[in-house]
Amino acid sequence: MLIRCDLNVPLDGETITDDGRIRASLPTLNQLREAGSKIIVLAHLGRPKGQVNPKYSLAPAAKRLSELLGTKVKLARDVVGESAQQTVAELADGEVAMLENVRYEPGEESKDDAERGALADQYAALGDVFVSDGFGVVHRKQASVYDLASRLPNAAGGLVKAEVDVLRQLTQNPHRPYVVVLGGAKVSDKLAVIKNLITTADTLVVGGGMVFTFLAAQGHEVGKSLLEQDQIETVRGYLDDATAGGKQIVLPTDIIVAPEFKADSPPKVVRAEAIPEDQLGLDIGPESAEAFASVIRSAKTVFWNGPMGVAEWESFSGGTKAIAQALTEVDGLSVVGGGDSAAAVRDLGFPDDAFGHISTGGGASLEYLEGKTLPGLAVLENERH
Ligand code: ADP
Numbered sequence: 001m002l003i004r005c006d007l008n009v010p011l012d013g014e015t016i017t018d019d020g021r022i023r024a025s026l027p028t029l030n031q032l033r034e035a036g037s038k039i040i041v042l043a044h045l046g047r048p049k050g051q052v053n054p055k056y057s058l059a060p061a062a063k064r065l066s067e068l069l070g071t072k073v074k075l076a077r078d079v080v081g082e083s084a085q086q087t088v089a090e091l092a093d094g095e096v097a098m099l100e101n102v103r104y105e106p107g108e109e110s111k112d113d114a115e116r117g118a119l120a121d122q123y124a125a126l127g128d129v130f131v132s133d134g135f136g137v138v139h140r141k142q143a144s145v146y147d148l149a150s151r152l153p154n155a156a157g158g159l160v161k162a163e164v165d166v167l168r169q170l171t172q173n174p175h176r177p178y179v180v181v182l183g184g185a186k187v188s189d190k191l192a193v194i195k196n197l198i199t200t201a202d203t204l205v206v207g208g209g210m211v212f213t214f215l216a217a218q219g220h221e222v223g224k225s226l227l228e229q230d231q232i233e234t235v236r237g238y239l240d241d242a243t244a245g246g247k248q249i250v251l252p253t254d255i256i257v258a259p260e261f262k263a264d265s266p267p268k269v270v271r272a273e274a275i276p277e278d279q280l281g282l283d284i285g286p287e288s289a290e291a292f293a294s295v296i297r298s299a300k301t302v303f304w305n306g307p308m309g310v311a312e313w314e315s316f317s318g319g320t321k322a323i324a325q326a327l328t329e330v331d332g333l334s335v336v337g338g339g340d341s342a343a344a345v346r347d348l349g350f351p352d353d354a355f356g357h358i359s360t361g362g363g364a365s366l367e368y369l370e371g372k373t374l375p376g377l378a379v380l381e382n383e384r385h
Pocket residue numbers: 183184185186187207208209226281282283305306307308309310311312337338339340341342362363
Protein backbone atom coordinates (compact mmCIF):
# COMPACT_ATOMS: atom_id res chain seq x y z
CA MET A 1 0.00 0.00 0.00
CA LEU A 2 1.13 3.51 -0.83
CA ILE A 3 0.88 6.29 1.74
CA ARG A 4 1.56 9.98 1.15
CA CYS A 5 3.02 11.49 4.30
CA ASP A 6 4.23 15.00 5.02
CA LEU A 7 7.78 14.58 6.30
CA ASN A 8 8.93 18.01 5.17
CA VAL A 9 10.87 18.84 8.31
CA PRO A 10 13.19 21.80 8.84
CA LEU A 11 16.87 20.83 8.54
CA ASP A 12 20.08 22.38 9.71
CA GLY A 13 22.50 20.53 7.41
CA GLU A 14 21.43 16.94 8.00
CA THR A 15 20.05 17.57 11.48
CA ILE A 16 16.29 17.75 11.85
CA THR A 17 15.48 20.77 13.98
CA ASP A 18 11.79 19.91 14.51
CA ASP A 19 10.54 16.35 13.93
CA GLY A 20 6.89 17.24 14.66
CA ARG A 21 5.66 16.23 11.21
CA ILE A 22 7.40 12.85 11.42
CA ARG A 23 5.89 12.22 14.84
CA ALA A 24 2.47 13.21 13.56
CA SER A 25 2.77 10.51 10.86
CA LEU A 26 3.43 7.72 13.34
CA PRO A 27 -0.09 6.74 14.47
CA THR A 28 -1.30 5.95 10.94
CA LEU A 29 1.92 4.15 10.02
CA ASN A 30 1.81 2.05 13.19
CA GLN A 31 -1.81 1.19 12.57
CA LEU A 32 -1.01 0.03 9.04
CA ARG A 33 1.97 -1.98 10.25
CA GLU A 34 -0.12 -3.72 12.86
CA ALA A 35 -2.59 -4.61 10.11
CA GLY A 36 0.32 -6.31 8.32
CA SER A 37 0.44 -4.01 5.30
CA LYS A 38 3.49 -3.57 3.11
CA ILE A 39 3.95 0.16 3.43
CA ILE A 40 5.52 2.41 0.80
CA VAL A 41 5.89 6.00 1.95
CA LEU A 42 5.81 8.85 -0.55
CA ALA A 43 7.04 12.22 0.71
CA HIS A 44 8.88 15.36 -0.28
CA LEU A 45 11.48 17.57 1.32
CA GLY A 46 12.02 21.20 0.40
CA ARG A 47 11.91 22.42 -3.18
CA PRO A 48 14.30 20.49 -5.46
CA LYS A 49 12.13 21.63 -8.40
CA GLY A 50 12.10 18.44 -10.42
CA GLN A 51 15.80 17.72 -10.12
CA VAL A 52 17.76 15.14 -8.17
CA ASN A 53 19.64 17.07 -5.50
CA PRO A 54 21.25 15.29 -2.53
CA LYS A 55 20.64 18.39 -0.42
CA TYR A 56 16.96 17.46 -0.46
CA SER A 57 17.37 13.73 0.10
CA LEU A 58 14.83 12.15 2.41
CA ALA A 59 17.68 10.28 4.16
CA PRO A 60 17.48 12.29 7.42
CA ALA A 61 13.69 11.80 7.51
CA ALA A 62 13.98 8.05 6.81
CA LYS A 63 16.55 7.73 9.57
CA ARG A 64 14.41 9.61 12.10
CA LEU A 65 11.31 7.66 11.07
CA SER A 66 13.23 4.41 11.60
CA GLU A 67 14.16 5.51 15.13
CA LEU A 68 10.64 6.58 16.00
CA LEU A 69 8.97 3.47 14.56
CA GLY A 70 11.62 1.22 16.07
CA THR A 71 12.09 -0.56 12.75
CA LYS A 72 14.30 0.00 9.75
CA VAL A 73 12.73 2.15 7.04
CA LYS A 74 14.51 1.36 3.80
CA LEU A 75 14.97 4.39 1.54
CA ALA A 76 15.07 3.78 -2.22
CA ARG A 77 17.77 5.68 -4.13
CA ASP A 78 15.24 6.98 -6.64
CA VAL A 79 11.54 7.79 -6.86
CA VAL A 80 10.12 5.35 -9.42
CA GLY A 81 13.28 3.85 -10.93
CA GLU A 82 15.02 0.52 -10.51
CA SER A 83 15.93 1.11 -6.88
CA ALA A 84 12.33 1.98 -5.98
CA GLN A 85 11.01 -1.12 -7.74
CA GLN A 86 13.55 -3.38 -6.11
CA THR A 87 12.93 -1.88 -2.65
CA VAL A 88 9.21 -2.44 -3.05
CA ALA A 89 9.67 -6.00 -4.35
CA GLU A 90 11.76 -6.91 -1.27
CA LEU A 91 9.24 -5.52 1.21
CA ALA A 92 7.70 -7.99 3.69
CA ASP A 93 4.35 -7.68 5.49
CA GLY A 94 4.41 -5.00 8.19
CA GLU A 95 7.59 -3.45 6.80
CA VAL A 96 8.05 0.16 5.76
CA ALA A 97 9.97 1.51 2.76
CA MET A 98 10.29 5.03 1.44
CA LEU A 99 10.78 6.36 -2.07
CA GLU A 100 13.21 9.26 -2.56
CA ASN A 101 11.90 12.84 -2.59
CA VAL A 102 8.92 12.82 -4.97
CA ARG A 103 9.83 16.36 -6.01
CA TYR A 104 12.98 14.99 -7.69
CA GLU A 105 10.53 14.04 -10.47
CA PRO A 106 9.45 16.94 -12.71
CA GLY A 107 6.02 15.32 -13.05
CA GLU A 108 5.25 15.68 -9.34
CA GLU A 109 4.51 19.41 -9.34
CA SER A 110 3.86 19.81 -13.07
CA LYS A 111 0.96 22.03 -14.14
CA ASP A 112 0.42 19.62 -17.04
CA ASP A 113 -2.22 17.01 -16.20
CA ALA A 114 -0.72 14.42 -18.56
CA GLU A 115 2.76 14.81 -17.13
CA ARG A 116 1.51 14.46 -13.56
CA GLY A 117 -0.71 11.57 -14.61
CA ALA A 118 2.18 9.68 -16.18
CA LEU A 119 4.13 9.88 -12.92
CA ALA A 120 1.05 8.93 -10.91
CA ASP A 121 0.71 5.81 -13.11
CA GLN A 122 4.24 4.85 -12.11
CA TYR A 123 3.46 5.38 -8.43
CA ALA A 124 0.23 3.39 -8.75
CA ALA A 125 2.10 0.44 -10.26
CA LEU A 126 4.01 0.10 -6.97
CA GLY A 127 0.95 -0.63 -4.79
CA ASP A 128 -2.70 -1.56 -4.66
CA VAL A 129 -4.24 0.96 -2.24
CA PHE A 130 -3.54 4.65 -1.53
CA VAL A 131 -3.73 6.32 1.88
CA SER A 132 -3.54 10.10 1.90
CA ASP A 133 -2.03 11.26 5.19
CA GLY A 134 0.12 14.25 4.24
CA PHE A 135 -2.15 16.99 5.49
CA GLY A 136 0.45 19.68 4.79
CA VAL A 137 0.14 19.00 1.05
CA VAL A 138 -3.58 18.32 0.52
CA HIS A 139 -4.01 21.83 -0.92
CA ARG A 140 -1.61 20.91 -3.73
CA LYS A 141 -2.72 19.42 -7.03
CA GLN A 142 0.35 17.21 -7.28
CA ALA A 143 0.96 13.70 -8.59
CA SER A 144 1.49 11.97 -5.24
CA VAL A 145 -1.35 13.90 -3.58
CA TYR A 146 -4.06 14.27 -6.19
CA ASP A 147 -3.49 12.20 -9.33
CA LEU A 148 -2.44 9.04 -7.50
CA ALA A 149 -5.65 9.09 -5.45
CA SER A 150 -7.78 8.81 -8.55
CA ARG A 151 -5.85 5.74 -9.75
CA LEU A 152 -6.25 3.44 -6.75
CA PRO A 153 -8.84 2.64 -4.09
CA ASN A 154 -8.10 5.34 -1.53
CA ALA A 155 -8.80 6.67 1.94
CA ALA A 156 -7.83 9.55 4.16
CA GLY A 157 -5.36 8.52 6.86
CA GLY A 158 -5.77 9.19 10.56
CA LEU A 159 -3.77 12.42 10.53
CA VAL A 160 -5.72 13.97 7.66
CA LYS A 161 -8.97 13.00 9.40
CA ALA A 162 -7.87 14.49 12.72
CA GLU A 163 -6.73 17.73 11.09
CA VAL A 164 -9.96 18.12 9.13
CA ASP A 165 -12.00 17.45 12.29
CA VAL A 166 -10.35 20.35 14.08
CA LEU A 167 -10.62 22.73 11.14
CA ARG A 168 -14.27 21.85 10.77
CA GLN A 169 -14.79 23.08 14.33
CA LEU A 170 -13.30 26.41 13.28
CA THR A 171 -15.45 26.83 10.20
CA GLN A 172 -18.76 25.43 11.43
CA ASN A 173 -20.11 27.42 14.28
CA PRO A 174 -16.97 28.21 16.32
CA HIS A 175 -17.43 29.20 19.95
CA ARG A 176 -17.13 32.96 20.15
CA PRO A 177 -15.25 35.20 20.46
CA TYR A 178 -13.26 33.61 17.63
CA VAL A 179 -9.86 35.24 17.27
CA VAL A 180 -7.46 34.63 14.37
CA VAL A 181 -3.82 35.62 14.80
CA LEU A 182 -1.73 35.98 11.66
CA GLY A 183 1.97 36.60 11.24
CA GLY A 184 4.94 35.12 9.42
CA ALA A 185 6.60 35.94 6.18
CA LYS A 186 4.50 34.52 3.32
CA VAL A 187 2.76 37.84 3.09
CA SER A 188 0.90 37.79 -0.22
CA ASP A 189 -0.24 34.17 0.31
CA LYS A 190 -1.69 35.02 3.67
CA LEU A 191 -3.23 38.33 2.72
CA ALA A 192 -5.54 36.39 0.40
CA VAL A 193 -6.97 34.47 3.35
CA ILE A 194 -7.90 37.57 5.25
CA LYS A 195 -10.86 38.43 3.06
CA ASN A 196 -12.68 35.32 4.20
CA LEU A 197 -11.35 35.30 7.75
CA ILE A 198 -12.74 38.72 8.55
CA THR A 199 -16.19 37.42 7.81
CA THR A 200 -15.95 34.30 10.03
CA ALA A 201 -13.72 35.50 12.88
CA ASP A 202 -14.66 38.25 15.32
CA THR A 203 -11.18 39.62 15.69
CA LEU A 204 -8.10 39.46 13.51
CA VAL A 205 -4.77 40.08 15.21
CA VAL A 206 -1.89 40.85 12.85
CA GLY A 207 1.86 40.69 13.54
CA GLY A 208 4.97 39.29 11.85
CA GLY A 209 6.20 40.32 8.44
CA MET A 210 2.78 41.12 7.03
CA VAL A 211 2.03 43.80 9.58
CA PHE A 212 4.09 46.39 7.73
CA THR A 213 1.77 46.27 4.74
CA PHE A 214 -1.05 47.09 7.18
CA LEU A 215 0.91 49.93 8.77
CA ALA A 216 1.72 51.27 5.30
CA ALA A 217 -1.98 51.03 4.40
CA GLN A 218 -2.65 53.30 7.36
CA GLY A 219 -0.19 55.78 5.90
CA HIS A 220 2.79 55.05 8.14
CA GLU A 221 6.46 54.80 7.23
CA VAL A 222 7.82 51.28 7.66
CA GLY A 223 11.53 51.90 7.01
CA LYS A 224 13.33 48.86 5.59
CA SER A 225 10.72 46.38 6.90
CA LEU A 226 9.14 43.65 4.77
CA LEU A 227 6.53 45.35 2.59
CA GLU A 228 4.26 44.26 -0.24
CA GLN A 229 3.79 47.54 -2.04
CA ASP A 230 1.24 46.15 -4.50
CA GLN A 231 -0.97 44.83 -1.70
CA ILE A 232 -1.38 48.12 0.16
CA GLU A 233 -4.65 48.99 -1.59
CA THR A 234 -6.08 45.52 -0.92
CA VAL A 235 -5.16 45.78 2.73
CA ARG A 236 -6.78 49.20 2.94
CA GLY A 237 -9.93 47.51 1.63
CA TYR A 238 -9.72 44.86 4.37
CA LEU A 239 -9.42 47.53 7.03
CA ASP A 240 -12.53 49.27 5.63
CA ASP A 241 -14.46 45.99 5.32
CA ALA A 242 -13.64 45.11 8.91
CA THR A 243 -14.89 48.45 10.19
CA ALA A 244 -18.07 48.17 8.10
CA GLY A 245 -18.70 44.61 9.31
CA GLY A 246 -18.18 45.44 12.97
CA LYS A 247 -15.02 43.34 13.12
CA GLN A 248 -11.82 44.23 14.82
CA ILE A 249 -8.39 44.17 13.23
CA VAL A 250 -5.82 44.53 16.00
CA LEU A 251 -2.43 45.89 14.93
CA PRO A 252 0.69 46.45 17.01
CA THR A 253 1.25 49.84 18.62
CA ASP A 254 4.97 49.28 19.13
CA ILE A 255 7.59 47.43 17.10
CA ILE A 256 11.05 46.08 17.81
CA VAL A 257 13.36 47.35 15.10
CA ALA A 258 17.03 46.83 14.27
CA PRO A 259 19.36 48.30 11.65
CA GLU A 260 20.00 44.95 9.93
CA PHE A 261 18.35 41.58 9.30
CA LYS A 262 20.74 39.79 11.66
CA ALA A 263 20.41 37.84 14.89
CA ASP A 264 22.77 40.20 16.74
CA SER A 265 21.59 43.47 15.23
CA PRO A 266 20.83 45.75 18.22
CA PRO A 267 17.07 45.78 18.96
CA LYS A 268 15.15 48.92 19.87
CA VAL A 269 11.47 49.50 20.69
CA VAL A 270 9.75 52.22 18.64
CA ARG A 271 6.15 53.35 18.12
CA ALA A 272 4.51 51.45 15.25
CA GLU A 273 3.70 54.71 13.48
CA ALA A 274 7.26 55.98 13.76
CA ILE A 275 9.57 53.29 12.37
CA PRO A 276 12.86 55.02 11.48
CA GLU A 277 13.77 55.07 7.81
CA ASP A 278 17.03 53.16 8.27
CA GLN A 279 15.60 50.37 10.49
CA LEU A 280 13.47 47.28 9.93
CA GLY A 281 10.78 45.77 12.12
CA LEU A 282 11.69 42.31 13.38
CA ASP A 283 9.13 41.72 16.15
CA ILE A 284 6.09 43.30 17.76
CA GLY A 285 6.93 45.38 20.83
CA PRO A 286 6.18 44.49 24.47
CA GLU A 287 3.10 46.73 24.70
CA SER A 288 1.61 45.04 21.61
CA ALA A 289 2.54 41.59 22.89
CA GLU A 290 0.60 42.26 26.08
CA ALA A 291 -2.39 43.68 24.19
CA PHE A 292 -2.43 40.72 21.75
CA ALA A 293 -2.14 38.25 24.63
CA SER A 294 -5.07 39.82 26.38
CA VAL A 295 -7.30 39.57 23.26
CA ILE A 296 -6.26 35.92 22.84
CA ARG A 297 -6.86 34.98 26.48
CA SER A 298 -10.43 36.25 26.34
CA ALA A 299 -11.28 34.18 23.23
CA LYS A 300 -13.19 30.88 23.13
CA THR A 301 -11.64 29.83 19.83
CA VAL A 302 -8.20 30.85 18.55
CA PHE A 303 -6.41 29.99 15.36
CA TRP A 304 -2.82 31.18 15.08
CA ASN A 305 -0.58 31.01 12.03
CA GLY A 306 2.77 32.73 11.61
CA PRO A 307 5.37 33.94 14.12
CA MET A 308 5.00 37.53 15.37
CA GLY A 309 8.64 38.23 14.58
CA VAL A 310 11.87 36.53 13.61
CA ALA A 311 11.37 34.02 16.42
CA GLU A 312 14.44 32.01 15.38
CA TRP A 313 16.52 34.84 16.89
CA GLU A 314 16.33 35.33 20.64
CA SER A 315 16.20 39.17 20.51
CA PHE A 316 13.13 39.03 18.24
CA SER A 317 11.23 36.09 19.74
CA GLY A 318 9.45 37.92 22.58
CA GLY A 319 6.23 38.62 20.68
CA THR A 320 5.88 35.04 19.47
CA LYS A 321 6.56 33.72 22.97
CA ALA A 322 3.90 35.99 24.52
CA ILE A 323 1.32 34.91 21.94
CA ALA A 324 2.15 31.23 22.41
CA GLN A 325 1.83 31.60 26.18
CA ALA A 326 -1.57 33.30 25.79
CA LEU A 327 -2.80 30.46 23.55
CA THR A 328 -1.94 27.96 26.28
CA GLU A 329 -4.21 29.93 28.63
CA VAL A 330 -7.27 29.95 26.36
CA ASP A 331 -10.40 28.52 27.90
CA GLY A 332 -11.59 26.88 24.70
CA LEU A 333 -10.05 25.60 21.46
CA SER A 334 -6.56 26.82 20.56
CA VAL A 335 -5.03 25.80 17.24
CA VAL A 336 -1.51 26.50 15.99
CA GLY A 337 -0.96 26.05 12.25
CA GLY A 338 2.14 26.40 10.10
CA GLY A 339 5.55 24.76 9.95
CA ASP A 340 7.51 27.66 11.34
CA SER A 341 4.88 28.49 13.96
CA ALA A 342 4.89 24.90 15.23
CA ALA A 343 8.68 24.83 15.22
CA ALA A 344 8.75 28.16 17.08
CA VAL A 345 6.48 27.02 19.92
CA ARG A 346 8.50 23.83 20.41
CA ASP A 347 11.74 25.77 20.22
CA LEU A 348 10.48 28.20 22.85
CA GLY A 349 9.89 25.23 25.13
CA PHE A 350 6.11 24.78 24.99
CA PRO A 351 4.91 21.17 25.11
CA ASP A 352 2.57 20.13 22.27
CA ASP A 353 -0.24 19.28 24.66
CA ALA A 354 -0.36 22.86 25.97
CA PHE A 355 -2.35 23.64 22.82
CA GLY A 356 -5.66 22.25 21.63
CA HIS A 357 -4.10 21.21 18.35
CA ILE A 358 -0.87 21.83 16.46
CA SER A 359 -1.60 21.48 12.78
CA THR A 360 1.07 20.03 10.50
CA GLY A 361 -0.15 22.19 7.64
CA GLY A 362 0.14 25.98 7.39
CA GLY A 363 -0.94 26.63 3.81
CA ALA A 364 -3.40 23.72 3.84
CA SER A 365 -5.13 24.85 7.03
CA LEU A 366 -5.33 28.45 5.83
CA GLU A 367 -6.85 27.40 2.51
CA TYR A 368 -9.34 25.22 4.35
CA LEU A 369 -10.32 28.16 6.56
CA GLU A 370 -10.56 30.31 3.48
CA GLY A 371 -13.33 28.01 2.30
CA LYS A 372 -11.41 26.70 -0.71
CA THR A 373 -11.80 23.18 -2.03
CA LEU A 374 -8.58 21.34 -1.33
CA PRO A 375 -7.81 19.09 -4.33
CA GLY A 376 -6.13 16.40 -2.21
CA LEU A 377 -9.25 16.10 -0.03
CA ALA A 378 -11.87 16.44 -2.73
CA VAL A 379 -10.34 13.49 -4.59
CA LEU A 380 -10.66 11.09 -1.64
CA GLU A 381 -13.60 8.73 -1.56
CA ASN A 382 -14.29 9.23 2.16
CA GLU A 383 -13.49 12.94 2.46
CA ARG A 384 -15.55 14.66 -0.20
CA HIS A 385 -16.31 18.28 0.60
P1 ADP B 1 4.41 29.39 8.97
O1 ADP B 1 5.44 28.41 8.45
O2 ADP B 1 4.13 29.20 10.42
O3 ADP B 1 3.17 29.41 8.13
P2 ADP B 1 5.70 31.55 7.58
O4 ADP B 1 6.48 30.57 6.79
O5 ADP B 1 4.72 32.41 6.87
O6 ADP B 1 5.04 30.86 8.85
O7 ADP B 1 6.70 32.60 8.26
C1 ADP B 1 7.72 32.21 9.15
C2 ADP B 1 8.90 33.14 9.00
O8 ADP B 1 8.48 34.49 9.14
C3 ADP B 1 9.93 32.92 10.06
O9 ADP B 1 11.08 32.39 9.47
C4 ADP B 1 10.18 34.33 10.63
O10 ADP B 1 11.53 34.60 10.81
C5 ADP B 1 9.59 35.23 9.57
N1 ADP B 1 9.19 36.53 10.08
C6 ADP B 1 8.34 36.83 11.08
N2 ADP B 1 8.27 38.15 11.30
C7 ADP B 1 9.10 38.73 10.42
C8 ADP B 1 9.49 40.09 10.16
N3 ADP B 1 9.00 41.09 10.87
N4 ADP B 1 10.37 40.30 9.16
C9 ADP B 1 10.89 39.28 8.46
N5 ADP B 1 10.57 37.99 8.65
C10 ADP B 1 9.70 37.72 9.62
